[in-house]
Amino acid sequence: MTLALPRPVARRLSLRRPRPGLAAAGLVLLLALAAVIWPALFAGDPLAADPLRVLEAPSAQHWFGTDQLGRDVFDRVVHGARHSLSIGVAATVIAVGAGILLGLIAGLAHRVADEALSRGFDALAAFPLVLLALLFIAIAGTGTTSLVVAIGIATTPHYARVVRAQTLVVRQAAYVTHAVAFGGSRVRLVLRHVLPNVLGPIPVLAMIGLGEAVLIAAGLSFLGLGPQPPSPEWGAMLSEGRGYLHIAWWASVLPGAAVTATVISLTVIGRHLQNRFEGRPA
Amino acid sequence: MIRAIARRVASGAVVLWAAATAAYLALLAAPGDIVDSLIGDGADTPQIRAQIIAEWNLDRPAVVQYLDYLWRAAQGDLGRSYLLQRPVGEVIGDQVPPTLKLAVAAAVFGVALALVLAVTTRHRWARRASSAAELVIVSTPPFLIGIVLLSVFSFRFGLFPVSGDRGWAALVLPAVTMGLPIAGVLAQVLRDGLDRALDEPFAITARARGLRERAVLIRHALRHALMPAVTMLGWLTGVLLGGTVIIEQVFGRPGLGQVTLQAVGNGDMPVVLAVVVLAAAAFVVINTAADLAYLVIDPRLRRS
Numbered sequence: 001m002t003l004a005l006p007r008p009v010a011r012r013l014s015l016r017r018p019r020p021g022l023a024a025a026g027l028v029l030l031l032a033l034a035a036v037i038w039p040a041l042f043a044g045d046p047l048a049a050d051p052l053r054v055l056e057a058p059s060a061q062h063w064f065g066t067d068q069l070g071r072d073v074f075d076r077v078v079h080g081a082r083h084s085l086s087i088g089v090a091a092t093v094i095a096v097g098a099g100i101l102l103g104l105i106a107g108l109a110h111r112v113a114d115e116a117l118s119r120g121f122d123a124l125a126a127f128p129l130v131l132l133a134l135l136f137i138a139i140a141g142t143g144t145t146s147l148v149v150a151i152g153i154a155t156t157p158h159y160a161r162v163v164r165a166q167t168l169v170v171r172q173a174a175y176v177t178h179a180v181a182f183g184g185s186r187v188r189l190v191l192r193h194v195l196p197n198v199l200g201p202i203p204v205l206a207m208i209g210l211g212e213a214v215l216i217a218a219g220l221s222f223l224g225l226g227p228q229p230p231s232p233e234w235g236a237m238l239s240e241g242r243g244y245l246h247i248a249w250w251a252s253v254l255p256g257a258a259v260t261a262t263v264i265s266l267t268v269i270g271r272h273l274q275n276r277f278e279g280r281p282a
Numbered sequence: 283m284i285r286a287i288a289r290r291v292a293s294g295a296v297v298l299w300a301a302a303t304a305a306y307l308a309l310l311a312a313p314g315d316i317v318d319s320l321i322g323d324g325a326d327t328p329q330i331r332a333q334i335i336a337e338w339n340l341d342r343p344a345v346v347q348y349l350d351y352l353w354r355a356a357q358g359d360l361g362r363s364y365l366l367q368r369p370v371g372e373v374i375g376d377q378v379p380p381t382l383k384l385a386v387a388a389a390v391f392g393v394a395l396a397l398v399l400a401v402t403t404r405h406r407w408a409r410r411a412s413s414a415a416e417l418v419i420v421s422t423p424p425f426l427i428g429i430v431l432l433s434v435f436s437f438r439f440g441l442f443p444v445s446g447d448r449g450w451a452a453l454v455l456p457a458v459t460m461g462l463p464i465a466g467v468l469a470q471v472l473r474d475g476l477d478r479a480l481d482e483p484f485a486i487t488a489r490a491r492g493l494r495e496r497a498v499l500i501r502h503a504l505r506h507a508l509m510p511a512v513t514m515l516g517w518l519t520g521v522l523l524g525g526t527v528i529i530e531q532v533f534g535r536p537g538l539g540q541v542t543l544q545a546v547g548n549g550d551m552p553v554v555l556a557v558v559v560l561a562a563a564a565f566v567v568i569n570t571a572a573d574l575a576y577l578v579i580d581p582r583l584r585r586s
Contacts, residue, residue, distance in 0.1 A: 021414075037540065123297060126569070128524030131561050132540070138546040139308050150456055177315040218423050219528055223543060238425065242532075245429060246437040253433070256426030263421040 022272055025265035033261050035081035043078035046071065046232040055248040065250035067241060073176025073251055074234035077258045083233040084259065087148055087226065088214035089173035094152025095213070104190065104198070106160065107167025118164065125157035130215055135224050144276050147226045151213050158209055159202060172195070203271045211266035218259045234259050290573045294566040301562030302355050304554040306348060321364050330364065338360065355559060360551035366543070370556040376401060380447050381537035384529065385522040388456035392464030392518075399465065400472035400507070412469065419466035424525060427472060428459040428532035445534030456533045460525045464518060471514060475507030482506070515572040516565070523561050537553075 026224035035042060045103050050070035060066040064073035087137055106117035124132070129151075138152035170176060171194065227233040229240060234255045241252030315336050334340070339347045349529045354361075359372040386453075403412040435455060443452045479485060480503050488498045489521035523536070527539035538557065 083455060095379060107310075111568070119300075125519060126565065127301075128520040128561060130524035130527050131558060134527065134546050135308060135554060135558050138549060138551065139311065213533070215423055219425060220363060222423070222425050223528065223531060235423070235425075238429065239424075245433050249433045252429055253426070256423060256429065260418065260422045260426065264417060267417065267421055272289070 002027070008225060013092055019272075021268055025268040026147040028261050028265040029269065032081050032085060035078045039079045039082060044072060046070070046076040046079035047230055048075075055244060057248075057278065058250055061090075061138065064254045065248065067237075067248070068244050068252040073237075073254055076237055077255050078170060080232040080234045080237060080255065080258065081262075083227055083231055084214060084218060085146065085235075085262070087217040087221075088153075088210050089211065090121075090148045091151035091213045091217065092206055092210045094149065094204060095155040095209065096159050098152065099155045100163050100195075100199070100202070102156065103160040103163025104195065105169055106164040108171065108190065108194070114164075117160075121160050121164075123156040124154070125161070127154075129154045130219065132218055132226075137220075142225050144227050146219055147217060151216050151220075154216075155209055155213060163198050166200070167194060169227070170194055170197045201277065204270055204277055207266055208270035208275065211263040211270065214259065214266070215263050218256075229256050286577060287574060290570050294570045297350070297566050298559075298562055302352060302559050303348075305558045306351055309551055309555060333362075334364070360559065362555035363550055363553050364386060365548050365550040365553075370552050371552060372573075373539065374560065377536060377538045378543045380535060381526050381530070381539065382461065382527060383453065383454055384535065384537065388460035388464065388525070388529075389495050389518060389522060391461035393468060395461065395465035396468035396472055399469040400476060401504065402471075404476075409473075413473075416466040416469055419462050419539055422458060422463075425528050425532050427462055428455070428529060431455050431459055432515055433531070447535045449539075452533075453534070456529050456535060459532070460522070460529050463525075464521060468511060469518075472507050472509055473508050476503050479503035479506035486564055499500070512572055512575060516569045518567045519565055523564065 039046075048071060049094070050066070052072045053062075053066050056066045056070075062072050062074065064077060067073055067076070090116060090153045102117060102121075106114045106121075108115070116273060132154040133147070133150035136153060137146050140149070141145040176189070176193050178188055184237055217226060218233075218238070221233050221235035224236075227236055229236060237255040238252045241255070244251055317331055317340065321330065321334065339350050342350075358371060359376075363370050363373050364375055372551035399412050399416075403409045430570070432444065432455065435441045441451075442455050443449075446452055453566065480498070485502060488502050490496070493501075515581055526537060527542055529535070530537045531543060538560075541553065542557045544550070545557070
């Protein structure tokens with residue numbers, strides 16, 4: 001039943017209010033992207049140790065202070081963007097690729113196969129990500145590659161479920177049934193007619209998913225399961241700096257803040273795009 | 283009603299079987315000799331090799347090995363840690379109480395904070411500030427939250443112990459660290475639920491009867507908002523199970539997370555497999571309980 005009901009005022013207003021948060025998020029992502037592409041433009045050598053300047057507080061010379069080996073924390077955070085974000089991106093690429101493939105199969109396959117795959121997605125999605133990644137790493141060994149693959153596998157169901165749902169809708173569409181009537185190979189049918197039409201929501205989902213992947217990657221490398229020291233990965237830096245927390249908070253807190261800023265920005269922009277995509281005011 | 287319960291219990295059993303099988307297949311899929319991967323970095327002597335072969339029936343056909351593994355897992359026998367040379371059940375059993383204590387404290391804190399936030403921040407500015415804070419908390423790695431709390435409350439003010447599990451004071455910071463992200467997510471869900479419930483005709487009726495806004499909110503809207511929150515129970519379990527690994531590391535607490543991490547680091551597969559199966563079991567129990575809670579809360583579901 002639909003009645004003319006009073007909606008909260010705040011939600012109506014939010015349509016037209018300026019979006020400083022969105023602009024800030026965009027700026028952070030641009031900076032992160034720049035740091036990934038050309039870190040040397042902003043920052044010096046992330047491995048240059050200066051034993052005379054150990055654990056110095058942030059200053060004009062060392063914006064983020066120095067760590068326990070006298071390395072500049074700002075330089076390391078900038079260079080770390082490449083490590084941390086490329087792990088996230090690689091994991092998301094794996095997850096999106098596998099998700100599209102499995103989702104298509106589940107959506108087009110026979111009922112029994114669909115049911116089995118869907119239960120599999122449910123179980124995988126429900127299981128704690130960290131434990132799943134730990135299981136994979138226990139089997140495949142530690143290292144950046146297993147970290148990437150582990151996060152990729154663990155986040156696959158996000159995309160597979162969406163692609164499956166889209167496929168179920170698209171396969172009923174007139175253009176698909178017509179294409180079937182015209183004959184032609186099934187592979188061509190799927191690639192030309194089904195695939196392009198199920199991909200719509202994927203880019204936005206991948207953006208939000210990338211934030212999650214970066215967060216998990218930082219967590220696992222904090223546990224020592226990712227890139228090994230001295231590589232300037234954000235989670236690993238945090239783990240290294242943790243031992244000096246009582247005298248130098250900046251060596252661990254600031255790399256962590258870089259993770260947070262990146263993930264918030266990805267989430268804010270991803271949610272904004274999602275709301276626009278679905279025609280909802282946010 | 284009985285049939286509905288039976289169906290859910292049966293599907294829980296299937297999930298458990300799938301988890302145990304997946305763990306077993308994962309072990310088989312591990313590169314290299316299965317005896318090597320079972321030993322990991324543990325002591326490698328001919329006696330231990332013989333013991334492993336006998337224990338996992340590695341000299342028997344694959345089907346027999348698998349069925350035997352399932353049979354023993356069903357009886358609670360999860361094998362032996364090759365690193366510690368003790369039954370896995372014992373190794374894990376010792377670590378369950380501290381982890382459980384942490385998980386329960388974190389869940390209670392997180393849920394309570396989410397309720398308070400969702401109910402008290404109804405006005406424009408409070409709502410926006412709270413939503414922004416929730417976004418920041420949810421996007422922050424939990425170990426960073428822990429480290430910031432440690433550096434402020436333990437190092438700066440010396441209010442709480444830095445590490446370990448002695449007394450209740452040591453529980454405060456870890457529970458807050460793990461509870462904050464839970465509150466961040468749940469508060470968003472509850473707030474959406476409240477918004478939707480307050481738009482419903484019954485809310486207007488209640489207002490028309492002269493109830494004050496707060497009474498409408500707490501007596502009428504909140505119940506409806508709680509329904510989607512119950513759905514999040516499964517998610518909550520996942521956060522707690524996965525979160526303990528990281529939180530215990532940050533705060534140097536004993537527990538399942540520490541054992542798992544050590545086992546992963548040393549390739550002590552029996553322990554890793556047992557933790558995975560145990561996590562799946564915890565998961566199934568809580569999800570089944572949530573499903574049954576629905577049946578109790580909503581009579582409409584009982585008929586189908």
